[in-house]
Amino acid sequence: MGKLLLILSLILPIWAIAQTADTYIQAGNAKDKIKNYNGAIQDYTRAIRIDSTNANAYYFRANARSNVQDFSGAVSDFTQTIRLKADYPDAYYYRANAYSNLKQYESAVQDYTTALRYKPNNADIYHYRANAKANLKDNVGAVADFTKAIELTPNNPDLFIYRGVAKSNMGDNAAAIIDYDKAIKWRPSSSELYYYRANAKAALKNYNGAILDFDKAISLDPNNAEAFYYRGNAKSNMGNNQGAIIDYKNAIRLNPKLSELYQYLANAKTNAADNKGAIVDYTKAISQNPKNGELYLRRGVAYYNTGDKVKALADLNKAIELKPEAYPEAYRTRAGIRYDNKDYGGAIDDADFAIKSNDSDESAYATRGASKAAMKDTAGALADFNTSIQLNPRNSYSYYMRGNIKRDTRDFHGAIEDYTQAVTIRPDYMDAYLERGNMYARTRNFSAAAQDYQRVLNNSPRSEEAYLKLGDARALFRDYQGAIDTYNLGFKINPKNTAFLIRRGVSKSKLGDTQGAARDFNQVLRIDTGSADAYQNRGNLKAGYGDYEGALADINKALSQKPNEEGYLFLGNAKAGLNDYLGAIDSYNKALDINTNSAKAYYLRGLSKANLPDSLGAMDDFKKAYENDPQDEDVFVYRGLAKFALQDSINAIQEYNTAIDMNPNNSDAYLYRGLAKYKLQDYRGAMMDYNNAIQMNAANKMAFLRRGELKEFQKDNRGAIDDYTSAIALDTRLRMAYFRRGMVRVQVSAEKNNGCLDFSKAGELGLREAYDAIKKYCN
16 A cells, blocks of 8 residues: 655765765765665765765665665664754655654654644645554544545545545445545556455445456456455355355465465355365365464364264364363354264253353253253253243244154144244254154144155255155155155265165165165165165164174174164174074163163163063163153064063063054054964954054065964965065065975975975075975975
């Protein structure tokens, strides 16, 4: 913003006496004129040696020293000039310039003020004093001086430019724009002017106008890195994060050292959901400023968004370490991570700190409420959600979480009301639609449930998460084909999202399509050879068709990479399939170490204890399962299985009755009740339950298998063969179905060869007794 300093040269008359001080001054002026400033300084110094009282010698040497950037020496010489001649106005003026170059602005202002007493109508002095005042943050004084300079030289565009800058610095951007408008009339091709006006418009949140001016500035000067930088800021403020990213990258190309540039680029990438790219840029910003706690905070949030909670936590810890009291947001965010990690106590501690720092932080109350809910402090959780909602009646998350509490306490209609509030505030809140859909289904309003599930996709037709959630919801209600159809639609959107393949594989396995499920899991492993989720689910699939050794290998591989509750549950199930109930219990214990409130771990462990048999331990586990999730009908299904294993078929039936009362569509409950009735020789009742199980789930392969066994017992060989065939169609690896079909077929001479082939197939699939049957019936 500075103006070139005018260095005065005094040409002395040629009749000066040789070898006098004036002679050397004249020689110095001649050298100064051709910019030989060092030579000029030597001559002025010789003059001073001859006559140390010659004010002109000091004055001209001071100017020469200014021209070689020796501003300290210049100040010293101007000071000596003034001592020798106190009424030397230009000495004050130029000493003020030297002070300004030394950033001694207060001294500069004093000298400019003195110079103005001699030259009250000198616009340049007002101009330079304004500059000095601006550097002292005295923008009001700067504007006054620029205004005076403009009165004296009204056609000087620089003065309007600099006054505009000072007005912007005062926050008076509207007035600044008026000054820039006037300057642009004189200089319509000045990139700098459009740049300044763009910043003023941006400060007034006129981002469209700012972008137009930045466009003009860049067209006039394509190498203006700051214009790209601040245009990126304007685009970011308008939500055009992709456009901002392009501008920030251009700014980096031109000047990678611009302050905070990588941080803003990273912020834009975060807003554009490119969290991995944001992490790269935050890391570069941190390398430039490793003590900036906010950078660690923001990178931590980006890591969290990518699912890397370990690195997220490390960054948030670093931010807090650098400034323990400065970042309540870091505590609040860390509380969220701790909540996700099921460290509910730690989450509450962090939320407490955030609330202590700002008792109006509704998000901190919401996180604390969620943590209390997870710790079964229902009253405390409700209080926090209520406070969060009072602080911000439009906090959709708090309504959603309060709805979950009402759901868990069986206040289904109250839950629906809260979910409705959540989606009213946030129409794209897919989780709230899904949960409300679940509640509608719980209250048997299936039409409304279907509308909510469909609304998820209507609101987010290309949302991968929406397809995953909708598929999960359909799978939850055992609509596995509907889930597969939903995952297929999501997979078309992003064929690289392996979550669709994994969940589709799980749903296929529920329908008995083990080959299709295996293809999905194997396809994931071709895309990501280290996918723990794929190994884990493939292992569970293998356990489902009796390949327990293969299951153990896959699940253990998954757990070595990613220990998790579900993995240990699968591992326990595989061990139970091998009748290793103690080993199964150990695996369920590990699941409980991860989630002490896992109802599923308790009821699975209870079933294994029943098979030991440890009836007291089993019933204690089922009690804990019920306490943790009284709405889960599977607690009663598995308690029924435990009682069945303990030879208590009558009470097992009562447990299945309760499960069916809770969910009349639970196919497995009918299946197992049928088994208990069969055990009690209630064959008609068993047949009715098997029929119901198949009606509720036409893909229930075990229901076909057990009904086939009952028909075989009743000598309905054709019916038995048909049911075994249906079971095999659902799962081509179901070895017991081949074996039982073979046993029926070998009793019929026309079917004996096919029966022997069935035994052979059962043997291929690992059923040893099939070979005994071959020896007995086929040789």
